[in-house]
Amino acid sequence: MEVGKFPAALLEKILAKVDITDPRVVVGPRVGEDTAVLQTGGSLLVAKSDPVTFATDRIGWYAVQVNANDVACTGGTPKWFLATLLVPERFTEDEAEAVFDQILEACRSLNVSLVGGHSEVTYGIDRPIIMGTMLGEVEQDRLILTGGAQDGDSIVLTKGIAIEGTALLARERPAALLEGGMTQREIDQAASLLSVPGISVLNDARIACASSQVHSMHDVTEGGLVTGLREVAKASGLGLAIEEGSVPILPECQEVCRVLGLDPMGLLASGALLITLPTPDVPNLLTSLDKEGINAFEIGTMMDAAEGLQMVELHGETPLPEFSRDELARYMSASE
Numbered sequence: 001m002e003v004g005k006f007p008a009a010l011l012e013k014i015l016a017k018v019d020i021t022d023p024r025v026v027v028g029p030r031v032g033e034d035t036a037v038l039q040t041g042g043s044l045l046v047a048k049s050d051p052v053t054f055a056t057d058r059i060g061w062y063a064v065q066v067n068a069n070d071v072a073c074t075g076g077t078p079k080w081f082l083a084t085l086l087v088p089e090r091f092t093e094d095e096a097e098a099v100f101d102q103i104l105e106a107c108r109s110l111n112v113s114l115v116g117g118h119s120e121v122t123y124g125i126d127r128p129i130i131m132g133t134m135l136g137e138v139e140q141d142r143l144i145l146t147g148g149a150q151d152g153d154s155i156v157l158t159k160g161i162a163i164e165g166t167a168l169l170a171r172e173r174p175a176a177l178l179e180g181g182m183t184q185r186e187i188d189q190a191a192s193l194l195s196v197p198g199i200s201v202l203n204d205a206r207i208a209c210a211s212s213q214v215h216s217m218h219d220v221t222e223g224g225l226v227t228g229l230r231e232v233a234k235a236s237g238l239g240l241a242i243e244e245g246s247v248p249i250l251p252e253c254q255e256v257c258r259v260l261g262l263d264p265m266g267l268l269a270s271g272a273l274l275i276t277l278p279t280p281d282v283p284n285l286l287t288s289l290d291k292e293g294i295n296a297f298e299i300g301t302m303m304d305a306a307e308g309l310q311m312v313e314l315h316g317e318t319p320l321p322e323f324s325r326d327e328l329a330r331y332m333s334a335s336e
Contacts, residue, residue, distance in 0.1 A: 032235030060102025067134035076138030147235030160248035163271035180259030242300030266323035
């Protein structure tokens with residue numbers, strides 16, 4: 001198989017075999033849902049696992065952020081983190097300690113406790129890998145799912161695309177960008193997106209839940225904005241239409257994608273939060289986000305499933321593009 005997520009058809013086939021008999025499982029494995037939700041007492045326990053294999057210079061910090069994002073997208077609060085750290089044989093003890101310090105720094109910044117995990121030197125790998133698991137809590141009447149979007153909802157996107165993919169390409173392939181005509185200053189600016197505006201959507205999600213009647217939230221990750229939209233639609237049993245001209249593409253992303261021949265719409269994009277909500281609530285949401293320095297844009301509408309998945313362009317409607325794998329994974333595979 002190609003590098004990247006399992007193909008959607010294979011994932012559906014695998015998940016169809018899961019038979020959950022425990023009534024305490026509120027949300028189990030589903031296409032489009034990134035967390036499990038369990039009934040443990042008064043509140044619900046939210047669980048998320050995600051590996052990190054890129055951003056090796058900040059991998060510990062990164063692992064905490066991406067796992068916390070999906071807990072926040074349920075309306076929940078990240079609380080406890082477990083990390084399994086695998087490092088190559090060339091790693092030094094100082095390098096291992098530096099990764100651990102990054103994990104602790106990120107946990108402290110989010111008021112999350114590091115509660116366990118595993119670490120080892122692993123044969124056959126050439127870079128550190130972290131498998132993170134974040135646990136959090138959400139009140140039973142405040143749970144939000146990817147599949148909660150409703151027909152007629154407006155679709156709002158925060159910040160812009162593609163923060164994560166742009167920053168990683170700048171960090172992992174600066175020579176290719178220099179060769180393509182970008183300056184070192186431009187590359188450094190693209191790399192800095194990892195911190196500013198950053199890949200966290202915790203504040204975005206908190207503001208959305210506090211200011212609006214949110215029906216669905218989804219962190220835009222592997223496969224980019226288009227894949228995130230497809231996951232919302234699939235999980236909700238709906239169609240959608242987005243206006244291509246309304247999608248905010250960061251200038252650094254435009255330039256990196258131009259040089260490397262990539263499509264921004266399919267590029268890894270953590271840091272941008274998809275929100276669906278009633279159209280009358282949109283102005284208040286945009287104002288509330290703006291007060292906290294977060295840009296947000298209304299980019300489309302959820303529709304009946306029979307209307308399909310559409311992109312509205314200058315000259316009419318076309319089917320929403322589909323990416324079999326993330327543009328970053330495609331580029332990395334081709335360049336190695």
